[in-house]
Amino acid sequence: MLNIDVAYNDHLEAVTKSPVFAEAIGRDKWSFALVEIDKLVCFQKYIDIGYSEETGGNFELGEMQNLMEFCLPLKPPKKPLARSAETGQYAFTISSANLDLRILGMVQQQDPLTKRSIFGFPVGWGIPFIQIVRHKNRCYLKNGYHRVYALRRGGITHVPCILIESDDYAQTGAARQGFFGTELLLSEKPPIFAHFLSDELAPELEMHSLIKVVRIKAEEFLVPGMSEVPSVIAKEQPAAIEPKPESTENEYEDFEIVREGWNVYRLPDGTVLRLRQLLVRLHRDPKIESSESGLQIQSSSMLMAAQPPARLRGPPSSQQYSIQELNSSLTETNLRYETVREVANEYKTASGIRILIRLANVTVSRTTFYDKSGEPIYVVNSETVIEVIPPTEAT
Numbered sequence: 001m002l003n004i005d006v007a008y009n010d011h012l013e014a015v016t017k018s019p020v021f022a023e024a025i026g027r028d029k030w031s032f033a034l035v036e037i038d039k040l041v042c043f044q045k046y047i048d049i050g051y052s053e054e055t056g057g058n059f060e061l062g063e064m065q066n067l068m069e070f071c072l073p074l075k076p077p078k079k080p081l082a083r084s085a086e087t088g089q090y091a092f093t094i095s096s097a098n099l100d101l102r103i104l105g106m107v108q109q110q111d112p113l114t115k116r117s118i119f120g121f122p123v124g125w126g127i128p129f130i131q132i133v134r135h136k137n138r139c140y141l142k143n144g145y146h147r148v149y150a151l152r153r154g155g156i157t158h159v160p161c162i163l164i165e166s167d168d169y170a171q172t173g174a175a176r177q178g179f180f181g182t183e184l185l186l187s188e189k190p191p192i193f194a195h196f197l198s199d200e201l202a203p204e205l206e207m208h209s210l211i212k213v214v215r216i217k218a219e220e221f222l223v224p225g226m227s228e229v230p231s232v233i234a235k236e237q238p239a240a241i242e243p244k245p246e247s248t249e250n251e252y253e254d255f256e257i258v259r260e261g262w263n264v265y266r267l268p269d270g271t272v273l274r275l276r277q278l279l280v281r282l283h284r285d286p287k288i289e290s291s292e293s294g295l296q297i298q299s300s301s302m303l304m305a306a307q308p309p310a311r312l313r314g315p316p317s318s319q320q321y322s323i324q325e326l327n328s329s330l331t332e333t334n335l336r337y338e339t340v341r342e343v344a345n346e347y348k349t350a351s352g353i354r355i356l357i358r359l360a361n362v363t364v365s366r367t368t369f370y371d372k373s374g375e376p377i378y379v380v381n382s383e384t385v386i387e388v389i390p391p392t393e394a395t
Helices: 008-015 020-024 049-056 064-071 145-151 193-197 323-327
Strands: 029-036 082-086 091-094 105-110 119-122 131-135 138-143 158-165 213-216 232-233 256-259 265-268 272-276 279-284 295-299 303-308 328-332 338-341 345-349 354-370 377-391
Touching: 008 064, 020 158, 020 193, 049 145, 064 158, 138 145, 145 193, 145 338, 158 323, 265 354, 272 354, 272 377, 279 354, 303 377, 323 354, 323 377
Parallel strands: 131 158
Antiparallel strands: 029 158, 082 091, 091 213, 105 119, 131 138, 232 377, 256 345, 265 272, 265 338, 272 303, 279 295, 328 354, 345 354, 354 377
16 A cells, blocks of 8 residues: 555545545545555456557556546546437437446436426446455455556556445445355455466456447336335335325225235245235225225235345345345346245225235345345345225125
């Protein structure tokens, strides 16, 4: 670890004013530093040598000012991007030969003219700065593998970077699909950057060129009553508080529980999943006289409990992951499972209507993340089937 010369303080201060700087450092302690390259722990398996050489070809990397611009740039990178719109399908397709293209989150806005809601996804490139995360006395190269490779091939031994100090292993960026596994990275001999320079450990391979494609599509469909089509995450989520509607006479209908139970599934890794979805509220439209056609049914979000065996535990993390982070970290998708028990939760309304709620088309995937107890996080999706049985049929 070396300090960056004070002559470059103006450049570093300008970096901190970048719109994406706060995203780069999060809430962790950080500093600017020159860090030795060869000993950096590396979770990325491949480097595109041609792309690395192309990236570093426009810089005289022996000059420190050029090195700062290369590793901690002040201007956003210009990268080729292709886009097309499929009007009839309400879809956008964005692609690039640069694999750094990604979905950057979700956006909800309002059209200032029509006041209509706009829902969408920003698409672009990742953090442009070289980032190194120090976790438990190991330094992980989080971002900038191709630029660091160009530096090392050019004889540079230390890289200017944002050095982040974190107690959370997930902040290293290593806990994602397609990278070296946690067990290897935490072992006594993890892969380090010097290994990329070894023809024996990292031979050159002929690989097919890849194009990164992001496709965003809007769909419309109907579901029974007010029921949701849930996307369930195996983590505790805070309950949402719904705004209280204006009260009208006979707006809600009371009901009693006839039967509630858990759907139980056993995964190949030994984990037992327990899923259930409950009736929360019945709302009746007073303008509709029919005993069942005016009934709107609201079910709960999915309730889920995962019971993994102790051998699956990993490094605990208190980080809250977004849906995008979870979906991009899937390591095993569409897992086969054994159905131990499936139930239909049953309710009876004050007017004699029976309501059955059951799950269908359950899919289970495992992520590379772990929760605060060190247990693996699963992503579960399902459909909710709601059956309404009028009083005449119920009797």
